[in-house]
Amino acid sequence: MSDPDRFSPQPREAARAALSADALDFLRRYGLHPDPEAYLAHGYVDLCLRAWPTAGGSPLRLATRWALWTWTTDDLLDGDLCSAPPDAIERLTESLLGVAAGSVRPAPDDAPAVHALAELIRQTRATMPEHWWQRYREQLDAWIVAAHDKLVHYVRPGRTPTLHEYLMLRPADGGMLLAAMWCELAGRCITPDWTDPVVQDLLDAFSTCGILTNDLATGGGGKGETFNAVAARMADGGLSAARARRDVRRRLDAEERRFGWLYSAVRRGFHTGPPPAAGIATGPAGDLVLDTRSFALHLNQFRAALTTWTGSSSRYPATAVPRPASHALRAVLIPLARRAWRAVGPRGSARPTTQ
Numbered sequence: 189m190s191d192p193d194r195f196s197p198q199p200r201e202a203a204r205a206a207l208s209a210d211a212l213d214f215l216r217r218y219g220l221h222p223d224p225e226a227y228l229a230h231g232y233v234d235l236c237l238r239a240w241p242t243a244g245g246s247p248l249r250l251a252t253r254w255a256l257w258t259w260t261t262d263d264l265l266d267g268d269l270c271s272a273p274p275d276a277i278e279r280l281t282e283s284l285l286g287v288a289a290g291s292v293r294p295a296p297d298d299a300p301a302v303h304a305l306a307e308l309i310r311q312t313r314a315t316m317p318e319h320w321w322q323r324y325r326e327q328l329d330a331w332i333v334a335a336h337d338k339l340v341h342y343v344r345p346g347r348t349p350t351l352h353e354y355l356m357l358r359p360a361d362g363g364m365l366l367a368a369m370w371c372e373l374a375g376r377c378i379t380p381d382w383t384d385p386v387v388q389d390l391l392d393a394f395s396t397c398g399i400l401t402n403d404l405a406t407g408g409g410g411k412g413e414t415f416n417a418v419a420a421r422m423a424d425g426g427l428s429a430a431r432a433r434r435d436v437r438r439r440l441d442a443e444e445r446r447f448g449w450l451y452s453a454v455r456r457g458f459h460t461g462p463p464p465a466a467g468i469a470t471g472p473a474g475d476l477v478l479d480t481r482s483f484a485l486h487l488n489q490f491r492a493a494l495t496t497w498t499g500s501s502s503r504y505p506a507t508a509v510p511r512p513a514s515h516a517l518r519a520v521l522i523p524l525a526r527r528a529w530r531a532v533g534p535r536g537s538a539r540p541t542t543q
Contacts, residue, residue, distance in 0.1 A: 207233050239371070240489065252374075258331070277336065290309075316373065327365045354415070364399060368487060393443055394487050405504040454480060
């Protein structure tokens with residue numbers, strides 16, 4: 189990875205404090221989680237800071253709120269609504285779609301997610317150009333419908349999908365194309381090449397990497413989780429849980445290599461676009477840029493941050509996403525080498541030790 193593509197692995201402390209406070213206020217104000225402090229303890233703020241290390245101010249806050257809204261709403265659909273009456277599920281889905289379309293306003297007794305969505309839409313449409321919002325709304329509608337279908341047809345009845353059913357539904361339900369547009373929102377960059385075939389391939393690899401990383405982390409193949417790549421491979425191929433996990437792990441490794449290949453092509457094959465047309469930039473002059481290379485960089489940063497977070501967050505089992513043996517060996521040898529260097533010092537000079 190070239191130097192311009194590197195980003196600091198450490199969150200900025202001042203930004204972390206400010207973003208944590210805003211995230212906590214957002215969750216509390218709309219009642220999106222019964223215990224916001226415990227929810228944020230899973231590391232969502234650190235994930236967003238690592239994903240968007242150069243972002244700040246209102247773009248970073250708004251992108252993080254969208255992420256939190258999507259994740260808490262997904263948890264609602266996968267959790268609390270599993271035992272809810274069918275009409276409650278249908279009403280929530282209709283309300284979310286209606287608010288997203290701008291055809292209805294939240295009713296007083298609508299779920300907190302509906303009220304929060306209306307406010308997020310208002311803030312976003314005041315910040316981003318209309319053509320971007322229409323693209324985002326298409327993906328948002330697709331995610332709401334897919335999340336509904338997963339809940340109704342698979343999660344509630346506890347039914348494992350065939351691999352075909354999984355592949356038909358999971359890309360939309362995974363929400364990674366929404367995450368791609370959070371990158372544009374946080375980075376104040378919009379790709380003018382969203383429909384370009386190479387960019388679409390990059391987005392597909394980005395989506396698949398995120399989905400499979402999550403599926404491995406949620407313990408697919410074990411108890412409870414049925415809508416999962418590992419579970420689908422077990423059901424479709426008659427594989428054991430261990431073999432199915434290895435199969436999905438190999439697919440993820442291949443997708444990460446594909447992403448790297450396409451990322452390199454986009455970073456080298458696209459150039460900074462023309463300045464935004466009059467009326468597109470709603471912030472200070474030059475605040476919003478059309479740049480596919482910057483967009484690709486943000487995707488890469490988000491993918492790397494998501495992988496790191498998934499492997500370390502308390503939301504998932506500690507050993508959920510095993511890496512190849514070389515990763516484990518490096519994790520052991522590098523700290524040992526550092527300790528030896530501190531003890532011996534450069535060029536073999538003895539260092540004093542402290543007790």
